[in-house]
Amino acid sequence: MKVATFNIQNLFHRHTDMVELEYEIKSEIWKEEFESLFSKSQKTSLDYNRMRELANLLGFHQAPHTSYLSMKNIEGSLHVKSSLQVMETKASYLSNWNGWTRLKSVPITKKAIFNKAKVILEVDPDIVLLQQVENRESLIQFNKSFFKNNQSTYSEIMHLQGNDGLGLGMGILLKKGYHIKSVKSFSNEKDAKGRLLFNTDFQKYKIKTPQNKTLHLLCCQLAGESESDSLRRKQANKIAEVYSDLLSQGAENIIIAGTLNAPSYAASTSTILETGVMDIVKHDSFDVMLDSGNDSSYFRMGAYRMGVNIKQKDYLLVSPILFDKVEDSGLNRKAIWPLKKPEWETYDSVENEKDAASEHPLLWAEFKLEDSIRLYKKSA
Structure with missing residues (x-):
């Protein structure tokens, strides 16, 4: 057995609360590693690759994570868009609601x-x-x-x-x-x-x-x-x-x-x-x-x-x-x-x-x- x-x-x-908490904890470790690599007088190609990864993780080159989902009615179709995906589903012509809603989780x-x-x-x-x-x-x-x-x-x-x-x-x-x-x-x-x-x-x-x-x-x-x-x-x-x-x-x-x-x-x-x-x-x-x-x-x-x-x-x-x-x-x-x-x-x-x-x-x-x-x- x-x-x-x-x-x-x-x-x-x-x-999302768990994701944000983990990001806060990890970001301190990422910052220390980035600073350590950045201060090296001679950097290898692996060092530069890792610095690029850390830069993305720390949000240097990307928009910060959004926890909101935007929805808009366009010609009878409900368009749903987030930073994670784009999808289209049919909506009633009587529905003309536009707005956003808070996401509770991320995939x-x-x-x-x-x-x-x-x-x-x-x-x-x-x-x-x-x-x-x-x-x-x-x-x-x-x-x-x-x-x-x-x-x-x-x-x-x-x-x-x-x-x-x-x-x-x-x-x-x-x-x-x-x-x-x-x-x-x-x-x-x-x-x-x-x-x-x-x-x-x-x-x-x-x-x-x-x-x-x-x-x-x-x-x-x-x-x-x-x-x-x-x-x-x-x-x-x-x-x-x-x-x-x-x-x-x-x-x-x-x-x-x-x-x-x-x-x-x-x-x-x-x-x-x-x-x-x-x-x-x-x-x-x-x-x-x-x-x-x-x-x-x-x-x-x-x-x-x-x-x-x-x-x-x-x-x-x-x-x-x-x-x-x-x-x-x-x-x-x-x-x-x-x-x-x-x-x-x-x-x-x-x-x-x-x-x-x-x-x-x-x-x-x-x-x-x-x-x-x-x-x-x-x-x-």
């Missing part, structure tokens, strides 16, 4: 969508937990477009929207033989002051495996780095409480997966790790292509591990009993564009930032689950 978790950062379209590039699927297809998990999925319809279409005619067909799909209102819901895909027995969302959970505890969501799945084993999956996305540490701590406390309750009820196979938005040493999420849950990156089988050059032997504070010097925000945490059943594990970051050093090998289809599948890696682990006695009796 192979389980993966992936903060996919939406499938086909992303809310993700075809290359980026393809690379999102490529990451999942390469790992080929039996169960994949996805964070930041805009809606169920998109998840169904994503599955149909990339997995339906593949041996990696996912037969069960679930999507639950959270509290954010920005299309950052969570989804789960399961292959044939794996069945969702129950699901619970903690989106209505409130803190001591009566406010919603999870600004996105925290979800609990009960899965039946082909080996007739029960698997409990706790999928989460905690408050972002720009948000309060105290809020993240409260959210982490609830997750730790649910995990501990499952252990007290005799559950053995438990996974906590998702984006905690904090490094492993952070106090705000310490209550989760203090339950005794095990981080998959610490398993001997954990494998990932290392950073290039000297960075392959470097261990940055807050990174996943030595040679994997990207800041850890995403986790695949498993109960001690399940940790002993791990046969293989790893991390796929081939569709992440390195904004700055350290660098690592990427897919040929990732040529720039816009082609990146996500800013997050996919984490996975493969477990050996022996068939239960009850299953043998049933098949006898």
